Amino acid sequence: MEYFDYYFYFFSFIVLASAAVVVFSKNLLYAAVGLLTTLVGISGLFFLLDARFLAFIQVLVYVGGVLVFIVYGIMLTNRIRDLQFKTEFHFVIPALVLTGILAGFIIKGAMEFREAALGKVLKNIELNQIALILFNDYLIVFEILGLLLLVILIAASSIARK
Amino acid sequence: MSITLTHFIAVSAVLFSLGLFAILTRRNSVTILMGLELILNAANLNFVAFARFSDTPFRGDVAVLIVIVIAAAETAVALAIFINIFRNFGSIDPNEIKTLKE
């Protein structure tokens, strides 16, 4: 066992455990905190895979932006004065069975990759290599994303407005 | 036993299933949105993992960047819609919003 393995299991545990909190917690605020740790754990996994830029972006955008946004959503949509953050479940048994089967299928499919070693992992991925791809091959996608964000900005504000 | 691609995929599979479970069972739209975020993160993890184990290691990173942007956009719109629905229905339980049926 190497340090890499320890780190992998550590982050995986954080991710899965806090994801379970997100899913099963009846308190919305707990779920939000669970989501926070899940996203941080994913960021750690990215770091393990040498995707340092993505790990950074993950924390910045998701944890800093999306999560705060979601907490705002909780505050605005639940009667905050009554502190009714609790939510309920339904369809628990069929959903559990179906998602379990689906996960089983995916993991069964993933077994084919047991031989793939991490030896091919590249160290010291430079940000400029990502940038080169993004601004050469995916330049139009990038531009469209910019446009999308503009549209979303307008759309979200116009929908939320009274 | 060292860590292989299978391990990463297994983690992302479980994460995906948890997200799907949340979407299927929770009765609060915000939690459903969280489940959606879990699914997207599972996909992101897959992207990076596959990219690292392939010959073109950077394409996956770019895809993840795009997914993050779209996820952020989607969250913004979804929350705006939720706020509107909450105003109109007084609730964000998706099962109570079924005027389409009537």
Added chain:
Amino acid sequence: MQPQIVINLFLSAVFTPLAGFLISFFIGRKLSKVYYINVIFGGIGLALSLTALYLKLQFFPHENWNHSFEWLAINSAAGSESFSISLSYWVNNLNVIMLTVVNIVAFVVLVYSTDYMHGDPDIHRYFSLISFFVFSMSGLIASPSLMILYIFWELVGFASYKLIGFWRHKDSAAAAQMKAFLMNRVGDMMFFIGILIALIHYKTFDITKIFEYVNQGNLPFGADWGLTLLGIMIFGGAVSKSAQFPLQNWLPDAMEGPTPVSALIHAATMVAAGVYLMIIASPLLNGTAAYVVALIGGISAVYGASVATVQTDIKKIFAYSTISQLGMMFAALGTGSVYFAFFHLVTHAFFKAGLFLTSGSVIHSTHEQDIRKLKSLAAFLPVTTAVYVVFALAICGAPFTSGFVSKEGVVASTILFGLINGNYLIAALMLLTSLFTAYYSVKVWLVVFRKDKADLPAESSHHHEVSDENTAAHSDDDHGEHHHHIHEHGYAIKLPLIVLAVLSVWVLYVLNPIGHADSHYLFPYLTAEKLGSSAPADSLYPYSLSEGPESELKHQAELITPFAATGVTLLGALLAIILFRMKKLTPDPEGKFTRILYNGYYLDYFYTDIISPLAVKFTQLIALFDKYVVDGIVNFMGTLTVWISTAAGIFDKYVVDGAVNFTAWITDKTGFAVRKIQTGKVQDYLLFVVFTLIFLIVLASI
């Protein structure tokens, strides 16, 4: 000197009127004097075309440029050859000269119109239509592609249609417009059929390519009659456009339009487009088709000239005269002298436009068109009278005018044709035409212009009144008494007349007024480089005065002509003078003999009273057939159908309906059972989605 310079000048001259049209069409309503833009653009077009003409003849006298761009490639079924429709233009001596002639007349008419149409509320429409017409005419001249040519052919027809009915509040103008339109349809349809024959057989619209095929012996339908048919069909278009027999009736009625329009469109250019078409298509004419052209031309020439002798409306006289002059061009063309047809076209364009503008000046000054009410205008309109003399001499073919030079060629070529074939019919028709032409020209001079001391009121020298009838006719005029003081109008009227008069002098075309054809200035340019190789063996060229080799017969023809032509002209003039002395020059148009001529040999009535009722009878016959045979079949089919449907209805009721009801019953029950799935809840649907996904994965992995 680059050829491209000439080509660019040529194309600029073609498109300049379009610019004038667009400007005055779109902003004409808003600005009051915008029509001067049309005049300026007309001047620019004239300058461009004159420059192009000079450079072309100076530097490239032996070159034809023919450019085409593929516009639409049509690939038919596999195996058969594909063909493409191309946009094309050509620049050669012939069409550069033609374009210049059109631009000269157009500019002159535009200048003239600024005075003539002054104060008309629709003046901008008038000028934009004139510009549009000039552009269409230029486009017609610029294209060797029959299809493009046909498009512009219709556009000039359209411009003519709009301008005939320019004064749309007049019922007669609307009727004349419709008549011109309908009669042109007949010829245009023939022309179109000709184009289709060429297209079907040669898979091209380009006339030069068609010439090549014909020259190689590749004839439509593989036979000589195919070529004859093609030639006659194309000539059909020219017949209606140039108002030839038997489709000539629309031209006199077209005089309902403003007089400058008559000068430009219905005398100088558009009606000459038919002649131009036959000139460029002349290599396609074989002996038979050429003889048809010559015969139709000869008949029209005599028809027009003879009817013109008794007309009372000054414009109609010139309209019938136009028919006869165009007929002479076709006669020259049909007897092989393409050069003289074109030469006469050019000179005729100037002197006939001049005659119309002269009559316009008379009408503008006196507000009277009936020659019986006009008298002694020479005293009041000196310039108009002077130029009328020049034009009249030109149209009669008097020496030292352009008309003499070209008309001599026309008559000589028909005489040569007679000398070669022994068929003097067309030559005789030409001489008869000359007689009538001289008669009506001199008659107009005597009746309208000649200063007659007896007619002049003795007490006034500058306040003239034409006649008492005039006073009576115009007493209800808006302008009251002022119009009775006849005087020349401004320079906008006078200058165009003088320019056209100068252009009708022989020196501009040939130095020696009775010289040989070879001494014409234009001659070497037009015969040096043929537009296309001529038709095979049976071609019209062997008979040609201008194109063929020198021969004894030619000299003979050229020797006979001046005496014969001048002789009959003098005879005609003499006849007019004698009748004038006998006071019988303006007979009652309803007289026994004159009535026939006055009504144009009743051809109008032939169409309205014989052709139309025949067509109606024919349609009634078809209606009877329809009623008894077709309707009978239809009714029988109807009865049969009712029987069959009754049988089918029984089958329907029990078998089909039963099946349908059964299906409905099944559907109802199933739907009732299944509808519980449709809860309207998002998460329920999602559950189904996941379930289906797993089901599909299991299916795939089995």
